[in-house]
Amino acid sequence: MKKMLLITTLLTGLVASALPAAAQNCDITIGVVMELTGPAGAYGQAGAKSVEMAFRDFNEAGGVGGCNLVTDTRDSQSQGTVAVDQATQLVNIKKVPVVIGGIISSVSIPILTSVTAPAGVVQVSPASSSPTLTQLARDGKTNGVFFRTITSDALQGTAAAKYALDQGLKKIAIIHVNNDFGVNMVREFTAAYEKLGGGITSVTPYNEKQASYSSEASAAMAGEPEALYLVSYPVDGATIARAWISGGGAPKFLLNDGMNSAEFIEAVGAQYLNDAYGTSSGTSPTASTEYFNSAYEEFSGGIKPDAPAADRSYDAGAIVALAVAKAGKGDAAAIKAAIPQVVAAGGEPIHAGKEEFAKALALIKEGKPIKYEGVIGPVSFDEYGDITGPFRLWRIQNGEVTTVGEISAEEVGKIKSGLAK
Numbered sequence: 001m002k003k004m005l006l007i008t009t010l011l012t013g014l015v016a017s018a019l020p021a022a023a024q025n026c027d028i029t030i031g032v033v034m035e036l037t038g039p040a041g042a043y044g045q046a047g048a049k050s051v052e053m054a055f056r057d058f059n060e061a062g063g064v065g066g067c068n069l070v071t072d073t074r075d076s077q078s079q080g081t082v083a084v085d086q087a088t089q090l091v092n093i094k095k096v097p098v099v100i101g102g103i104i105s106s107v108s109i110p111i112l113t114s115v116t117a118p119a120g121v122v123q124v125s126p127a128s129s130s131p132t133l134t135q136l137a138r139d140g141k142t143n144g145v146f147f148r149t150i151t152s153d154a155l156q157g158t159a160a161a162k163y164a165l166d167q168g169l170k171k172i173a174i175i176h177v178n179n180d181f182g183v184n185m186v187r188e189f190t191a192a193y194e195k196l197g198g199g200i201t202s203v204t205p206y207n208e209k210q211a212s213y214s215s216e217a218s219a220a221m222a223g224e225p226e227a228l229y230l231v232s233y234p235v236d237g238a239t240i241a242r243a244w245i246s247g248g249g250a251p252k253f254l255l256n257d258g259m260n261s262a263e264f265i266e267a268v269g270a271q272y273l274n275d276a277y278g279t280s281s282g283t284s285p286t287a288s289t290e291y292f293n294s295a296y297e298e299f300s301g302g303i304k305p306d307a308p309a310a311d312r313s314y315d316a317g318a319i320v321a322l323a324v325a326k327a328g329k330g331d332a333a334a335i336k337a338a339i340p341q342v343v344a345a346g347g348e349p350i351h352a353g354k355e356e357f358a359k360a361l362a363l364i365k366e367g368k369p370i371k372y373e374g375v376i377g378p379v380s381f382d383e384y385g386d387i388t389g390p391f392r393l394w395r396i397q398n399g400e401v402t403t404v405g406e407i408s409a410e411e412v413g414k415i416k417s418g419l420a421k
Helices: 002-026 041-060 080-093 105-119 131-138 153-166 180-195 214-220 234-246 262-268 287-300 310-327 332-341 354-365 409-419
Strands: 028-034 069-075 098-101 122-125 146-148 171-177 199-206 227-231 253-255 276-281 348-350 370-374 391-397 400-407
Touching (some): 028 041, 028 080, 028 310, 041 069, 041 098, 041 234, 041 287, 041 310, 041 354, 069 080, 069 310, 080 105, 098 105, 098 310, 105 122, 105 180, 122 310, 122 332, 131 153, 131 180, 153 180, 153 227, 153 253, 153 391, 153 400, 153 409, 171 180, 171 214, 171 234, 180 199, 180 227, 180 409, 199 214, 234 262, 287 310, 287 370, 310 332, 310 370, 354 370
Parallel strands (some): 028 069, 028 098, 098 122, 122 146, 171 199, 171 227, 227 253, 253 276, 348 370
Antiparallel strands (some): 391 400
């Protein structure tokens, strides 16, 4: 009897000691590789917080069968080699089914080609806009695992060219970051801008993280341009803009989407940016937009909801979370198949936040289709993992970014078609 009691006690103890491990094993870990430091640090810090917020909302709504999604977040330091090392650890050691990131294309591309595509692990980038990513998919080199919640620069460059000319910027110089993103953006912009009647006086590439960009600014002033098209990131971009202004360059700027940043405005000086115009992969406001704008700053500890990549990073996290729920498990192949399904036409509209995610989970459980309509608006993915959508036209006035219009994807497509003739 005593022997039986001892065995029962031991078994009870073993079961009890195993319970925390079992509860922990219920969690599904999603890898996050973001540019938390380096030239794109402002993007990555905002993006990482957005993903955390999306997962917080999803977990509070019930998670995946009561199990939570958790993040293992790594810093790419804005460098492709570092990003590959971190993603490799996440995929090979942590066995994550999904990697969210990177933010910039020069990080996302090596992660995709060296890690996620060969391993068949899903990758979702919130902000990498290089056309190279589409071409990799067309060439069959992504295994269909790559998705992004931003439009390609092949479209944004055209939108920027049209907007520049509409603002009377007919003779400009270009300074751009010398990486895949910068080179592709400038190529697409130049083709459209010159065909539409604009003149480019010079194109000056720069390498990142230099203490000074005076020589690049001086070179760009040749030919007496009336404005500068600056394709950059907030930290380096501010240094370049200050060098341009102090060297006598006209305080008129065309900016890419990532320069829509309070950090950039503060560093340059609002008084020098009242003639600064920019384009962003657009938003068609939804209930998700309203929710995010009202809740993000408090959750993030003070980061503004209009911070670069913040909105679309929440959407990346939300789409991944809903796809994991649809798959019912942390399996890369099942999640890959589910991602297009949770944003497909014909599903019940779902927005951001705990209550909406609870509604989505109930519908998924009933076998009914859903369509997540995000902070950046309703999106769907094409066969290459790309989205299409409007472009937001904005300008900076008195230190604030103001939306002044929108150009639809259809209009951009018509312009591109016309340029090809």
